[in-house]
Amino acid sequence: xxxxxxxxxxxxxxxxxxxxxxxxxxxxxxxxxxxxxxxxxxxxxxxxxxxxxxxxxxxxxxxxxxxxxxxxxxxxxxxxxxxxxxxxxxxxxxxxxxxxxxxxxxxxxxxxxxxxxxxxxxxxxxxxxxxxxxxxxxxxxxxxxxxxxxxxxxxxxxxxxxxxxxxxxxxxxxxxxxxxxxxxxxxxxxxxxxxxxxxxxxxxxxxxxxxxxxxxxxxxxxxxxxxxxxxxxxxxxxxxxxxxxxxxxxxxxxxxxxxxxxxxxxxxxxxxxxxxxxxxxxxxxxxxxxxxxxxxxxxxxxxxxxxxxxxxxxxxxxxxxxxxxxxxxxxxxxxxxxxxxxxxxxxxxxxxxxxxxxxxxxxxxxxxxxxxxxxxxxxxxxxxxxxxxxxxxxxxxxxxxxxxxxxxxxxxxxxxxxxxxxxxxxxxxxxxxxxxxxxxxxxxxxxxxxxxxxxxxxxxxxxxxxxxxxxxxxxxxxxxxxxxxxxxxxxxxxxxxxxxxxxxxxxx
Amino acid sequence: xxxxxxxxxxxxxxxxxxxxxxxxxxxxxxxxxxxxxxxxxxxxxxxxxxxxxxxxxxxxxxxxxxxxxxxxxxxxxxxxxxxxxxxxxxxxxxxxxxxxxxxxxxxxxxxxxxxxxxxxxxxxxxxxxxxxxxxxxxxxxxxxxxxx
Numbered sequence: 198x199x200x201x202x203x204x205x206x207x208x209x210x211x212x213x214x215x216x217x218x219x220x221x222x223x224x225x226x227x228x229x230x231x232x233x234x235x236x237x238x239x240x241x242x243x244x245x246x247x248x249x250x251x252x253x254x255x256x257x258x259x260x261x262x263x264x265x266x267x268x269x270x271x272x273x274x275x276x277x278x279x280x281x282x283x284x285x286x287x288x289x290x291x292x293x294x295x296x297x298x299x300x301x302x303x304x305x306x307x308x309x310x311x312x313x314x315x316x317x318x319x320x321x322x323x324x325x326x327x328x329x330x331x332x333x334x335x336x337x338x339x340x341x342x343x344x345x346x347x348x349x350x351x352x353x354x355x356x357x358x359x360x361x362x363x364x365x366x367x368x369x370x371x372x373x374x375x376x377x378x379x380x381x382x383x384x385x386x387x388x389x390x391x392x393x394x395x396x397x398x399x400x401x402x403x404x405x406x407x408x409x410x411x412x413x414x415x416x417x418x419x420x421x422x423x424x425x426x427x428x429x430x431x432x433x434x435x436x437x438x439x440x441x442x443x444x445x446x447x448x449x450x451x452x453x454x455x456x457x458x459x460x461x462x463x464x465x466x467x468x469x470x471x472x473x474x475x476x477x478x479x480x481x482x483x484x485x486x487x488x489x490x491x492x493x494x495x496x497x498x499x500x501x502x503x504x505x506x507x508x509x510x511x512x513x514x515x516x517x518x519x520x521x522x523x524x525x526x527x528x529x530x531x532x533x534x535x536x537x538x539x540x541x542x543x544x545x546x547x548x549x550x551x552x553x554x555x556x557x558x559x560x561x562x563x564x565x566x567x568x569x570x571x572x573x574x575x576x577x578x579x580x581x582x583x584x585x586x587x588x589x590x591x592x593x594x595x596x597x598x599x600x601x602x603x604x605x606x607x608x609x610x611x612x613x614x615x616x617x618x619x620x621x622x623x624x625x626x627x628x629x630x631x632x633x634x635x636x637x638x639x640x641x642x643x644x645x646x647x648x649x650x651x652x653x654x655x656x657x658x659x660x661x662x663x664x665x666x667x668x669x670x671x672x673x674x675x676x677x678x679x680x681x682x683x684x685x686x687x688x689x690x691x692x693x694x695x696x697x698x699x700x701x702x703x704x705x
Numbered sequence: 706x707x708x709x710x711x712x713x714x715x716x717x718x719x720x721x722x723x724x725x726x727x728x729x730x731x732x733x734x735x736x737x738x739x740x741x742x743x744x745x746x747x748x749x750x751x752x753x754x755x756x757x758x759x760x761x762x763x764x765x766x767x768x769x770x771x772x773x774x775x776x777x778x779x780x781x782x783x784x785x786x787x788x789x790x791x792x793x794x795x796x797x798x799x800x801x802x803x804x805x806x807x808x809x810x811x812x813x814x815x816x817x818x819x820x821x822x823x824x825x826x827x828x829x830x831x832x833x834x835x836x837x838x839x840x841x842x843x844x845x846x847x848x849x850x851x852x853x
Contacts, residue, residue: 255843366713368765372720372758379727379751386734386744393744394730421785424815425778591819592827595812598785599831602792602808607845615793619786626782630774631716649747661740 204330211330211558215566220263220559223256227264228567231271232574235278236582238285239423239590240597242272243639244416246533247408248600250540251607258541259556263563265534266517270322270564273473273510274571277314278582281307281502290473290509293481297494297501304497308440309447313499314506315575316443317451321459321507322568325514328463329521330561333550336522339671340547343523345654346665350675351469351525352648357679358470359528359637361686370637373628377638380405381645388653400613407536407642409605409614411529413621414628414635416601420594421626441576443499451503454484458507465508466515469527470640473509473516480508514564521557522547525644529636532643710771713762720759727752784815801840801847805832 214220234245246265253261272288279287281298294314301310343351360370383394384404395401443451458480465476484504485494494501519527524546526532535545543549543556550557575582605618628635659665667673708714727748737743788811795804809828813819839845 251839251845252843366762368758368762369713369716372716372755372762375751375755375758376720376723379723379748379755382747389735389744391734391744393734393748417785417789421778421781421815424781424785424817425776591813591816592823594816595809595827596831598788598808598812599805599835602789602805603835603839603845606792606796607839610846612793612796615789615796619789619793622789623782623786627719630712630777631719632712632772633716649742652747653742656739656742661738663739 203334207334207554207558208330208562210554211560211562214259214555214559215263215562220260220563221566223260223264224267224563224567225570227267228271228274228571228574231268232275232571232582233585234268235272235275235288235291236585237275237588237593238279238283238287239419239593241288241415241419242269243411243530243533243636244419244597244601245272246530246537247411248416248597248604250408250533250537251604253537254540254607258538258543258553259559261537261541262534262556262560263567265537266560266564267567269530269534270510270513270567271571273506273513274315274318274575275582276509277318277502277506278311278575278579279586281310281314282583283586290477290513291506292474293477293505294502296481297496297498300495300497301499301502306497306499309443309499310502311579312441312576313443313447313451313503315572316448317455317458317503317507318510319568319572320455321462321511322514322571323565324459325463325466325511326561326565326568328511328515329518329564330558332467332518333522333557333561336518337547337550340523343547343671344669345651345658346669346672347675348525349648349651349655350666350672350679351523352644352651354675354679354682355469355525355527356637356641356644357682358468359640360470361682362468362471362475363634363637365632365634367686369631369633373633373635373638374641377641378645378648380410380638381642382649387646387650398613400609400611401617404646405617405642406608406614407532407639408608409618410621410642411533411639412601412605413618413623414625414639416597417618417622418625418629418635420597421622422629423590424594441579447499451500454480454488454500454504455507457483457487458504459511462508462511463515466512467518467527469519469525470637471512472528472530473512476508476512477505480504510568517560517564520545521549521560524549525647526640529639532640536643708767710766710769711774712766712772713769714766715774717759717762717764717766720755720762722759724752724755724757724759727755781815784811788812788815796847798851800850800853801836802832802849803851805835 234240246268253264273290276288276291277294279285280291280294281302284295284299286292286295298310356374360367360374363370383401385392385402392402461480462476465471481501484500488500516527516531520531520535526535538545605614608614625635655665666676731745731748734745735743736745788808791807791811792804795807809831813824
């Protein structure tokens, strides 16, 4: 109950931070850029945040975090615009929005579809913000009790979660995780001072920056893959969008699906390794099952837009709960945001909430403000974003290359990083060709050194006895949950369902 | 033996390769014991895990039907690599502007339908924009030209 009693003074603190002119400005820049990134297909939030990281070096930590988070949840709004207008997901979390959103647009109802997507995102985002405020602090209190065994088991749970829920083969994802952990420990070993896997290159004795890896795997490789496709033609059928505001009947029809989407989104957001894309798929599948007008799904049902859009936004908001409360990122994007905090000199973890309440509550307040800005940005200004879609890719990708090169270089001002990014870019392209999803890898890169350190400490405390992971209840809980996840995947029925869901998504 | 899934077959071999690589390199690092893990302990076990995963995948690829590897986009891969490499090689000696120029020109060669006039325009906009934003706005300490 303490948490609830403190909620209002804390929110007051948060709003006083977030409403400062400077933070409002960075929040706006963040959500504006985020919407643009979301609208443009072929560039995702991960590459965008990595690219724009240098812009935050000069900022204070609060402003930096507000802006980067704004980019992230902003993409979820922008992604739906492209999905509805072009049947192309501007961003992976809006893949399912294509199904009914585009159908609605074909029937001349692009306006209500776009409007409903924005409204659903806003309502879900607002609820998500409240959830972070309610569940973040108590979770951080629990996390303060965590020792090395708990952290190790939690990270294992995160990684296995990422492997189970990722697109494509689970075995490949597990391999990618092992490879990521290995890349993560490149550099000087903290315990012995020994250089590992550096091959005498001094530039990587502090490890390979995750910005470099993210930019290679998600930026460079993605552009190569986009360019090899013969045509990136975009048929913009509907230049004019009318009647954005959904009718009252639309709204009533969507209320329950929206709420269900929000709850599912929150669940998948908190679950490490899952995130917005899975959330939107699950929400759509659920609505298709429970809806009264099932026949309409796939033919322009407005619930088929509202529910997944609510789910992906609530998930992207709730992903911040474990990230901020435990200091353990649940997804690759969250790993980048935590990395940005580290660059700012703030060690992520449960202590952040008590030591820097301005940071935590300022971020939460800014998220709500950001969602409001996004609603305004996306409804009256929709025409601007639709215009953005007419910019051809041949003009876009050189600009992305420029931003990536400068972004990579500015992290350490070392040209070596550019060449490393190139190396990871080529590797990333091979991954794409072999259908190996890189997201679990980058999560593992960040967790690699932490995992090794906590494993080492746990075994030191227990005198080399591995049963320590099972004798401590919280750690055992995470391990049992991990085993359950793996076990569920082996059950044939679930595996079939998973493959089916991923096949549906693969059609886009 | 026939490969039924090219994707999985090569992905499996890739993991085996990385696993062997990890173990071979980590041989130079002390293993230690579970009680006192040495620097070689964690990478060696990661290598073992990767080899197991890769081996299962490769064997399964000979039994279960799966995807073919599509055509490789050599042209974009080559030119975008040149673009990054040129930027990396030029930025310290030749300065920000020339490094960007090389980057943009090489990038544009990766595309199929580059138009000269458009390219000139793009170069002008991107370079002035980057200089304004990064050098003057964010005050990143890079020299603009070789002579500056």
